Amino acid sequence: MSTIVPNLAHAWWQPDWAYRKQVTIDAGPQGAALGADAGRTPVLVRLHTGNFSFADASETGADIRFVTSDDKVVLNHQIEQFDPLLGIALIWVDMPAVSAAAPQPLWMYYGNAKAPASGNGQRTFDPDYTLIYHFGEANVPARDTTAYGNNAQTTVPVIDGTVIGKGVQLGAAPLMLPASPSLKQEAGAPFSFSAWVRPDQLGPQQLLYARRDGANSLLIGIDSGIPFVQVNGQRTAPGQPVRAEQWSHIAVTADAANVVMYVGGRPSVSLPVALPAMNTVAAVGDDVESASGEFRQFTGAIDELRLSKVARPEGLVMADAVSQGSESRLTTFGVDEQQAGKSHFGFILSAMPLDAWLVVIVLGLMMAASWAIMINKSRTYGAISRANAEFMEHFHQTAGAPLEQLAVAGRLGADIKRDSSLWRLYAVAINEMNRRHERGYDMNAVSETTIGAIRAAMDGVMVRENERMANRMNWLSTAIEGAPYVGLFGTVIGIMLVFVVAAMAGAVDINSVAPGMAAALLCTAAGLGVAIPALFGYNWLAARAEAISADMAVFVDEFATRLAEEQGEGRQLRSVAQRA
Numbered sequence: 001m002s003t004i005v006p007n008l009a010h011a012w013w014q015p016d017w018a019y020r021k022q023v024t025i026d027a028g029p030q031g032a033a034l035g036a037d038a039g040r041t042p043v044l045v046r047l048h049t050g051n052f053s054f055a056d057a058s059e060t061g062a063d064i065r066f067v068t069s070d071d072k073v074v075l076n077h078q079i080e081q082f083d084p085l086l087g088i089a090l091i092w093v094d095m096p097a098v099s100a101a102a103p104q105p106l107w108m109y110y111g112n113a114k115a116p117a118s119g120n121g122q123r124t125f126d127p128d129y130t131l132i133y134h135f136g137e138a139n140v141p142a143r144d145t146t147a148y149g150n151n152a153q154t155t156v157p158v159i160d161g162t163v164i165g166k167g168v169q170l171g172a173a174p175l176m177l178p179a180s181p182s183l184k185q186e187a188g189a190p191f192s193f194s195a196w197v198r199p200d201q202l203g204p205q206q207l208l209y210a211r212r213d214g215a216n217s218l219l220i221g222i223d224s225g226i227p228f229v230q231v232n233g234q235r236t237a238p239g240q241p242v243r244a245e246q247w248s249h250i251a252v253t254a255d256a257a258n259v260v261m262y263v264g265g266r267p268s269v270s271l272p273v274a275l276p277a278m279n280t281v282a283a284v285g286d287d288v289e290s291a292s293g294e295f296r297q298f299t300g301a302i303d304e305l306r307l308s309k310v311a312r313p314e315g316l317v318m319a320d321a322v323s324q325g326s327e328s329r330l331t332t333f334g335v336d337e338q339q340a341g342k343s344h345f346g347f348i349l350s351a352m353p354l355d356a357w358l359v360v361i362v363l364g365l366m367m368a369a370s371w372a373i374m375i376n377k378s379r380t381y382g383a384i385s386r387a388n389a390e391f392m393e394h395f396h397q398t399a400g401a402p403l404e405q406l407a408v409a410g411r412l413g414a415d416i417k418r419d420s421s422l423w424r425l426y427a428v429a430i431n432e433m434n435r436r437h438e439r440g441y442d443m444n445a446v447s448e449t450t451i452g453a454i455r456a457a458m459d460g461v462m463v464r465e466n467e468r469m470a471n472r473m474n475w476l477s478t479a480i481e482g483a484p485y486v487g488l489f490g491t492v493i494g495i496m497l498v499f500v501v502a503a504m505a506g507a508v509d510i511n512s513v514a515p516g517m518a519a520a521l522l523c524t525a526a527g528l529g530v531a532i533p534a535l536f537g538y539n540w541l542a543a544r545a546e547a548i549s550a551d552m553a554v555f556v557d558e559f560a561t562r563l564a565e566e567q568g569e570g571r572q573l574r575s576v577a578q579r580a
Helices: 314-323 344-350 354-397 405-409 414-419 421-438 448-470 473-505 510-567 569-579
Strands: 019-025 039-048 065-068 077-083 088-098 104-110 129-133 158-160 166-170 175-177 191-199 206-213 216-223 226-231 248-254 259-263 266-271 282-284 300-308 331-338
Touching (some): 039 331, 191 206, 226 259, 226 266, 259 314, 354 473, 405 421, 421 448
Antiparallel strands (some): 175 282, 191 300, 248 259
């Protein structure tokens, strides 16, 4: 009963939205374990078929809204990717304050076909971000999602399968950043740089970010696997290394006194200097302003490049590092709710992929066929049993009279002649007797051979009656044996897809895989739902068929015995002996 009783949602933001899902931002020890408040943070929400029903939302995700837990404040968001065919979506949500003190729930609303698109990166990321590249567009310069419009000056190859959707491959040519007023660096002014990087190989003096203005310079790179920052020739000491062909989050923050490098969200090394003034172009992946040849191109992939005109706090850097990767524990997902009330069974159905629906449809057809057979057979066996009982009552009433009296008296109704298998046995026996009488046989002295022939004709009809009763019973046995295997097949395929999609989306929490696994297990439950009634029905029908078959066998013996006693040769001989 718990699967069909709906969970009614009480508070609701707006009635035009049919569904909502709770998303919890947990920066505490049980979640991302940031260790410090991150403040205003753009949080990445990863959706996939394991934690979200794309069929219930619009094709572009335009109807998605994020609202605070009190259903009062709508949060800004930006959709980086929304692909219902692949079942993957990447959405940035502007959290006003991420605190490590307690989990922060919010609602994600969807399911409104009339809702206009509202995602906007210019409002999702605070105005202190001066450049943000998601690298979502191929064959065009990287687009800046902030309001400053600091789009890239060069085009680099876009690749799939990075940390967050798409990234770019560096090594052939650098990614050039513009020299705009918003990117101008004043002497001693704060600054932040962050990016996900994946080196193809750990070579010496590889540059991730280079900006030079005369004698002033800011260089960020990796030297044989050791990230470094170099300001006007001063370089940080060796710190936390990175590995080749693995994604690492690297960030640099600067204030009026220090430059700090973060690797994986944690402080690695620092340099007690302030940044110099610079108002020139910058290069990502190479040092185009130096002819010394001291530094080399960075060969590898890069994703989610960000520049800021403030020194980002340690909590925010840590939040970016732990929440944007595939092992994020910052966001967890609750169950979906429907405004008008949606049952647990409805949630399972909404999470079912196409493969599971095909299996359930096949099982539904098998169930319909098995129930149709059971109902038809039950009605047929019931009619046969009633007609046989009425026939036997008339047959016993003719004891002492000629055996063919029932056939010529016309006392039997049409329903008995139509449904009774005993009538068909009786009719073939009477026909056999009449044919022999027409051929000149003495039917008042029936021989054992004739009785055997009549009995054989009745046995033949009995065999055909048994075949008629067994017709289509093999469909029931097929449903009993095959339905659980069909359901199990759907479950195995469904669980495989759940794990594959979860791996592709980088989600590992139970809320992300549980709906898909429940939907996959529904296939097994459907298979058992087909097989169990078919098993009970088959056994019940088989017992009724055996009873009817036993009645026919008894009637054949009774008819043959009565024929031998009343019209057999033994009876004739006894009559002659008595007269003598």
